[in-house]
Amino acid sequence: MADQESELLKTALYDLHVELGAKMVPFAGYAMPVQYPLGVKGEHLHTRAKAGLFDVSHMGQVRLTGENRVAELEKLVPGDIAILKPGRTRYSAFTQDDGTILDDLMITNAGDSLFLVINAACKDDDIVHMRANLGDGVSLEEIDDRALLALQGPDAAKVLARFAPSVADLKFMSFAEIDIAGSPCFVTRSGYTGEDGFEISVPNADAEALARKLLAEDEVEAIGLGARDSLRLEAGLCLYGNDIDTTTTPVEGDLNWIINKRRRAEGGFKGADVILDQLEHGADRKRVGIKPEGKAPAREHTQILNADGEEIGEITSGGFGPTVDGPIAMGYVAIEFAEPGTKVDLMVRGKARPAEVVELPFAPHRYFRG
Amino acid sequence: MTKKFSQEHEWIELEDGVATVGITDYAQQSLGDIVYVELPEVGKKLTKDGDAAVVESVKAASDVYAPLDGEIVEVNEELDDNPALVNEAPESDGWFFRMTLTDESQLDELMDEAAYKDFVEGL
Numbered sequence: 001m002a003d004q005e006s007e008l009l010k011t012a013l014y015d016l017h018v019e020l021g022a023k024m025v026p027f028a029g030y031a032m033p034v035q036y037p038l039g040v041k042g043e044h045l046h047t048r049a050k051a052g053l054f055d056v057s058h059m060g061q062v063r064l065t066g067e068n069r070v071a072e073l074e075k076l077v078p079g080d081i082a083i084l085k086p087g088r089t090r091y092s093a094f095t096q097d098d099g100t101i102l103d104d105l106m107i108t109n110a111g112d113s114l115f116l117v118i119n120a121a122c123k124d125d126d127i128v129h130m131r132a133n134l135g136d137g138v139s140l141e142e143i144d145d146r147a148l149l150a151l152q153g154p155d156a157a158k159v160l161a162r163f164a165p166s167v168a169d170l171k172f173m174s175f176a177e178i179d180i181a182g183s184p185c186f187v188t189r190s191g192y193t194g195e196d197g198f199e200i201s202v203p204n205a206d207a208e209a210l211a212r213k214l215l216a217e218d219e220v221e222a223i224g225l226g227a228r229d230s231l232r233l234e235a236g237l238c239l240y241g242n243d244i245d246t247t248t249t250p251v252e253g254d255l256n257w258i259i260n261k262r263r264r265a266e267g268g269f270k271g272a273d274v275i276l277d278q279l280e281h282g283a284d285r286k287r288v289g290i291k292p293e294g295k296a297p298a299r300e301h302t303q304i305l306n307a308d309g310e311e312i313g314e315i316t317s318g319g320f321g322p323t324v325d326g327p328i329a330m331g332y333v334a335i336e337f338a339e340p341g342t343k344v345d346l347m348v349r350g351k352a353r354p355a356e357v358v359e360l361p362f363a364p365h366r367y368f369r370g
Numbered sequence: 371m372t373k374k375f376s377q378e379h380e381w382i383e384l385e386d387g388v389a390t391v392g393i394t395d396y397a398q399q400s401l402g403d404i405v406y407v408e409l410p411e412v413g414k415k416l417t418k419d420g421d422a423a424v425v426e427s428v429k430a431a432s433d434v435y436a437p438l439d440g441e442i443v444e445v446n447e448e449l450d451d452n453p454a455l456v457n458e459a460p461e462s463d464g465w466f467f468r469m470t471l472t473d474e475s476q477l478d479e480l481m482d483e484a485a486y487k488d489f490v491e492g493l
Contacts, residue, residue, distance in 0.1 A: 040428040041403035226402075226429050295406050295450070297426050320405040320428045327406070349408070349424065 011057035012147040012207040020222050028120035030058040033224040040226035044322040047193055047231055048363070051153035052223035053214050056192075060123035061143035061201055062130070064114040068137040073114060076133055077107070078250060078269045080260035084109040089173045089188050092258055094129060099249040099274030102129060104240050106199075108175040108188060115175070115186060117148070117199070119240045146186075147207035152197030152231075155219040157368065160187075160198055163213065167198065172367040181206075181213055189368060192228065194235025194361055196368045233328060234321045236289060236360030242300055243287060243316045243330060251278035252332065254287045254360075285313060286338040289360040290329040292318075296348055297327040298355070303347040304333055312337050315346065323363045333357065373461075374477055375486035376437040378419070381461055384477065388443060392465040393425065393434060393456065396490050401427045404456045409445040409467060416440050416469060418476065423466050425456065437480060439472040 008031040017024060022033030033055065035043065046052055064073060070081050079092035086109050094102040103122035108115040118126045130140055151160055161168045164180045170189040178187045183206035191197040202210050214220050229239070238244045244253045249271070256279060263269060267276055292298050302315040318329030329346075337344060340359045345352040373383045379397035383390045398404065406426040416422050416436035423434040445467045449455060456464040471477070481489060 034429075035402060039403050041405075044428070230428050296408060297406060297431070299431060320426065322403075322428065 009058075011055055012204040013055045013057065013211055016208050016211055017055065017222075022222070022224060025225070027225060028058055028123075030120065032058060033222070035224040035226045036222050038221055040224070040230065041322045043221060043223040043227035044230050046221045047153045047195065047223055047227060048323050049153070050219040050221075051151060051155040051159050051197075051217075052193075052227070053211060053220050054150040054152065054223050054228055055147070055211070056150050056199070056228075057147040057207070058120035059148055060116075060118040060120065060126065061146055061148060062116040062118060062127070063110075063141045063143055064116065064130075064134070064138055065112065065141070066138040068135055069114050072134045072138045073107070074263070075269060076130065077105075078259040078263050078272070078275060079107065080262050081107060081109075081114070083260070083262070086111040087175050089175050089190055091173075093244070093250055093255065094126060095250065095269060095271040095275065096246065097270050099271035099278070100246045101240070101244045101248060101250065101253065102126065102246060104238065104244060106188070106190065108186075110175060110177075110186070121241060143201070145204050146201045147204050149200045149202060149207065149211060149214075150191050150193075150197060151200065151214060151220070152191045152193040152195045152223075153219075154196060154366065156195070156197040159214065159217045159219050160200075162217070170198075170368075171370040172196075181210055183210060185210075192235075192237055193231040194237070194363055194365045195231075196366055229317075230319060230322060233317050233319060233330070234323055234361060234363040235365060236330065236362065238287070239317055248287075248332070249275055249278060249283065251275060252283045252285055252287065282335060285332045285334050287316070287330060287332055288338050288340075289358040289362065290315060290318070290331055290344070290346070291356050291358045291362075292327040292329065292346060293354040293356065295327065296353060298329050298346040298348050298353070302329070302331075304331055304355075305345040305347060305352060306337060307343065307345075309345070309352070312344065321362055328362045329355075330360065373483060374437070374480035375483065375489075376435070376480055377489065378435045378437070380434060380437045382437045382477070382480065384471070384474065387470065388468050389438070389440065389471055390465050390468050391422070391437060393460055394486070394490075395460045398457050398460040398464075401425060401432060403428055404453045407449040407453045407456065407466065409447075409449065410442050412442050412445060414442045416442065434466060436469075438469075438476045440469040441472075442467050442469050444468040
């Protein structure tokens with residue numbers, strides 16, 4: 001155990017997390033804060049009420065340059081990247097030849113380059129995949145000298161504007177290079193909580209100072225990975241590795257909206273034959289929201305049964321939603337059970353417990369669309 | 371009336387032939403905010419170190435084990451409506467269940483308060 005811990009990577013904020021009393025856990029090869037003394041529930045509710053600061057520096061940041069970067073990246077993702085104007089960001093996914101998902105990611109047109117943010121656990125595979133598949137004209141740079149902070153919640157914009165007034169003008173899924181407290185940052189108005197907020201790529205050398213400045217504001221508390229997970233689940237957002245992975249396609253994952261109109265017509269991305277066929281004819285199963293009727297949470301891998309007791313699917317993320325104040329989950333069900341309002345049973349500790357298929361999200365999104 | 375402790379962080383207190391069982395302050399702190407407690411049914415027979423209850427935090431479910439052999443005679447129904455009681459008063463109002471003991475001498479196998487304190491400090 002001691003050896004494992006010593007091999008864990010540390011983000012630029014490691015010392016600050018320890019100073020703040022965080023419980024540190026191994027996550028995707030990094031020592032990360034799962035919670036602070038406020039606790040998962042308190043951190044979750046604080047983020048929805050005011051603003052929370054998250055260290056997400058374990059995620060991969062990548063820059064693609066070269067004249068053909070857009071056309072080349074479009075071979076690997078089903079999104080319309082060509083239509084992205086400078087300063088605009090899009091959620092997308094790397095698909096494989098069989099139509100399944102290698103990772104989900106954020107793609108920003110940063111003007112002279114594409115700026116990507118990829119999942120920590122998939123970072124190495126994604127980079128191998130890109131290097132192997134992006135044509136000669138594209139250079140890939142791993143940005144490892146920058147930390148990534150997320151400031152999320154209804155007060156996030158007000159707080160960040162105290163240090164950089166121009167962030168107030170950014171709309172949801174927009175990007176700008178902005179000096180914050182004297183440090184050159186890449187700021188995206190996006191996040192993983194369902195709230196308004198920002199993701200801030202800041203040079204490692206300035207990361208701790210910026211985090212301290214933000215935490216010194218009355219509205220801001222440090223938030224760990226525990227609340228990050230409950231916040232995203234309430235927001236109905238997928239966790240790669242749980243809700244989408246190399247066994248699920250975007251159509252099964254209810255991510256049809258990431259396959260833009262031109263790409264549906266033209267194809268030309270990995271797995272397009274499978275994915276476009278599913279778009280036209282439907283998939284056999286679908287990711288849905290699941291609301292357990294009682295108080296018992298149903299965790300990932302919980303079996304989902306129909307009224308006859310037959311297995312029709314599985315929970316992929318499940319837990320307790322502090323804002324909903326009850327158990328919440330999402331998972332895959334056979335397509336004939338995917339309609340909201342469908343009654344199902346969840347097998348928790350050998351007992352069938354009633355639940356219902358529901359619309360996502362559980363907590364309404366509150367993005368700033370201008 | 372003395373309180374004993376298990377290595378699985380349960381406490382047990384015997385009074386008039388009935389033992390009250392809960393989880394320790396150390397356990398509730400490690401678990402964090404408790405959002406659901408699944409209690410056994412009255413009449414259920416328990417085996418030492420066997421499953422007795424389940425306690426769920428926001429993040430995860432954890433088993434609570436029977437500290438000794440015996441049978442459930444009462445459960446703390448207040449935890450259904452207010453599972454946070456386990457965080458607020460783990461070693462008093464936040465008790466889980468009451469049980470009769472098959473063999474009271476098994477209590478000797480458990481730690482007293484001082485030994486449990488040493489045990490926790492060594493973790």
